[in-house]
Amino acid sequence: xxxxxxxxLFLAIFSLSLQYIGxxxxxxxxxxxxxxxxxxxxxxxLLLAALKSDPHSDEGWALYVxxxxxxxxxxxxxxxxxxxxxYAIKFRGQVEDVRRNTWVQLYxxxxxxxxxxxESKEAQQAALGLLESAKKVAPDQAETYETLGEVYxxxxxxxxxxxxxxxxxxxxxxxxxxxxxxxxxLKMSPESVEKAIGGSPSSQQMITLAxxxxxxxxxxxxxxxxxxxxxxxKGGRGxxxxxxxxxxxxxAGMQPMRVSIKTYTELAIYYYAQANKALANGDKPKAxxxxxxxxxxxxxxxxxxPSDENASNIIPDIYSKLDEPEKAKSMYKRLLNEHxxxxxxxAYGAVLLKTQDFQGGIExxxxxxxxxxxxxxxxxxxxxxxxNWAADQQKKDKKADVKPLLEKSVGYYERVRSVNPKDxxxxxxxxxxxxxxxxxxxxxxxxxELEALKSTDVGNDKWYWQxxxxxxxxxxxxxxxxxxxxxxxxLSK
Numbered sequence: 415x416x417x418x419x420x421x422x423l424f425l426a427i428f429s430l431s432l433q434y435i436g437x438x439x440x441x442x443x444x445x446x447x448x449x450x451x452x453x454x455x456x457x458x459x460l461l462l463a464a465l466k467s468d469p470h471s472d473e474g475w476a477l478y479v480x481x482x483x484x485x486x487x488x489x490x491x492x493x494x495x496x497x498x499x500x501y502a503i504k505f506r507g508q509v510e511d512v513r514r515n516t517w518v519q520l521y522x523x524x525x526x527x528x529x530x531x532x533e534s535k536e537a538q539q540a541a542l543g544l545l546e547s548a549k550k551v552a553p554d555q556a557e558t559y560e561t562l563g564e565v566y567x568x569x570x571x572x573x574x575x576x577x578x579x580x581x582x583x584x585x586x587x588x589x590x591x592x593x594x595x596x597x598x599x600l601k602m603s604p605e606s607v608e609k610a611i612g613g614s615p616s617s618q619q620m621i622t623l624a625x626x627x628x629x630x631x632x633x634x635x636x637x638x639x640x641x642x643x644x645x646x647x648k649g650g651r652g653x654x655x656x657x658x659x660x661x662x663x664x665x666a667g668m669q670p671m672r673v674s675i676k677t678y679t680e681l682a683i684y685y686y687a688q689a690n691k692a693l694a695n696g697d698k699p700k701a702x703x704x705x706x707x708x709x710x711x712x713x714x715x716x717x718x719x720p721s722d723e724n725a726s727n728i729i730p731d732i733y734s735k736l737d738e739p740e741k742a743k744s745m746y747k748r749l750l751n752e753h754x755x756x757x758x759x760x761a762y763g764a765v766l767l768k769t770q771d772f773q774g775g776i777e778x779x780x781x782x783x784x785x786x787x788x789x790x791x792x793x794x795x796x797x798x799x800x801x802n803w804a805a806d807q808q809k810k811d812k813k814a815d816v817k818p819l820l821e822k823s824v825g826y827y828e829r830v831r832s833v834n835p836k837d838x839x840x841x842x843x844x845x846x847x848x849x850x851x852x853x854x855x856x857x858x859x860x861x862x863e864l865e866a867l868k869s870t871d872v873g874n875d876k877w878y879w880q881x882x883x884x885x886x887x888x889x890x891x892x893x894x895x896x897x898x899x900x901x902x903x904x905l906s907k
Contacts, residue, residue, distance in 0.1 A: 439464055842881045883902060
C-alpha cells in the first residue's frame with residue numbers, strides 16, 4: 415500500500431473573534447445577531463447582501479470569510495480569500511487567521527482522505543480537490559505542493575506531479591537560497607547558526623506545536639529571518655535547524671516552516687530517468703540538457719543538506735556518463751570551500767577515482783574520515799581505492815609489489831566489518847584479498863561469516879547470492895555456486 419512519506423498535522427490557530435468587528439450597515443448588524451445565535455446560514459445570506467450593496471466593505475469581507483469558516487465552506491474561502499484581504503484593511507489580521515486556519519483544514523483533509531486508501535481513485539480525487547483548494551488559499555505553503563505531487567504520482571499523472579513540483583520550487587527557491595547565502599544548512603545547531611550569521615539573534619522563543627513537540631525560534635531583525643530548531647532525530651542530541659523563512663510579519667515568522675528537499679529530489683529522479691532514456695536512444699544533446707537539470711537540483715540539495723548521500727552518489731555518475739570529470743572536480747571544490755562535509759569529500763573522492771587519480775581520491779576519503787572516523791561510505795571506498803590501485807599497478811607492471819596496497823585495502827575493509835558485520839560486499843572483497851595474500855585462516859573465517867548471513871534478512875537479498883556465487887566459484891565449490899545461482903534467479907523473479 416502506498417503511503418504519504420510525509421504526513422504533517424497542523425493545528426488551526428483559533429484567534430477569530432467577533433469582538434474586533436465594529437458596527438456597520440443594517441445587514442452586517444443583523445448578521446452579527448444571527449452569528450451570535452449560531453445561525454450561520456442566515457448570517458451568510460445577509461453578508462452576501464451587504465457585500466452586494468458595498469463590494470468594498472472592510473468589515474463585511476472580514477465577517478464574511480469568518481462566517482464561511484464557521485460553515486466549514488473551505489473551498490469557497492479559497493475562492494474569495496484574496497478579495498477579502500484586498501478590501502479588509504482594518505481587519506486584515508482576522509482575514510489572515512481565516513486563511514491560515516482554512517489551509518490547515520483543507521491540507522489535513524487532503525492528507526487524511528488520501529491516507530485512508532491511497533490506491534483508491536475516489537480517495538485520490540477527493541484528496542486532490544482538497545489539496546488544490548489548499549494551494550489556492552495559501553500558495554506559500556510548500557507542504558501542499560509536496561503532498562499534491564505525491565498524490566498525482568499515486569494517480570499515475572506524472573506530468574501533473576512534475577508541474578506541481580516545479581511550482582513548489584518557484585515558491586521556496588528564493589527563501590532557500592537566501593538562507594544558504596547566509597551560511598546556514600539544515601541540521602545545524604543553534605550555536606553554529608549564530609556563528610554563520612555572525613551574532614546572537616535579536617530574540618529567541620520556544621513555542622509548542624501539536625502534542626508535545628516544540629520549536630525554538632531565532633529571530634534576526636537585521637535580515638527579517640526566522641530560524642526554526644527542533645529536537646534532533648535518529649540518535650542526535652540537542653536541537654538542529656529544520657527550516658527558516660524571511661518575512662516582515664512577526665505572526666508569519668512565528669509559524670514554523672520546515673525546509674524540505676523532497677521537491678528537489680522528486681524532480682531530480684524524474685529528469686534523471688528521462689536523461690537515461692534519451693542517452694539510451696542516442697540523443698546525447700537531450701540527455702545532456704536533462705542531466706544538467708538533475709545536477710542543478712542535486713547541487714541545490716547538497717547546499718541545503720550536505721549530509722544527503724544520494725546526491726553525492728549520483729552526481730559523479732552523471733559526470734562519468736557525460737565524460738566531463740573536470741567539471742565535476744571544479745564543482746566539488748567550490749562546494750567544499752562553501753560547506754565542507756564528510757559526504758561532499760566522499761563524493762569528490764568518487765569523482766577522482768573515476769579518473770584513476772588514486773592518491774587524490776584517497777586523500778579526499780581520508781578528509782571525510784577526519785570528520786567522522788566511522789563513516790562507512792569512506793571506509794569501504796578506501797578499501798576499493800587501494801584494491802583498484804593495486805590492480806592498476808599490476809596492469810602496468812606485472813612484477814610490481816602491490817602487497818602493501820592490498821594490506822591497506824584489507825585494513826579499511828576490516829574497519830567496515832567492525833561497523834557493519836552484515837555487509838556482504840565487504841566480506842566478499844576480504845575473502846578475495848585473503849586468498850591473494852595467502853591468509854587461509856582468515857579466508858576460511860570470512861567464508862564462514864558470509865555463509866552465516868544466509869539465515870538472516872540478508873538471505874532475502876538477490877545480490878547477496880550473486881556475491882556468494884562468485885565466492886564459491888573462486889573457492890572451486892561448483893555445487894554451492896549452482897545453488898547460489900538458483901537462489902539469485904528465484905529472488906529475481
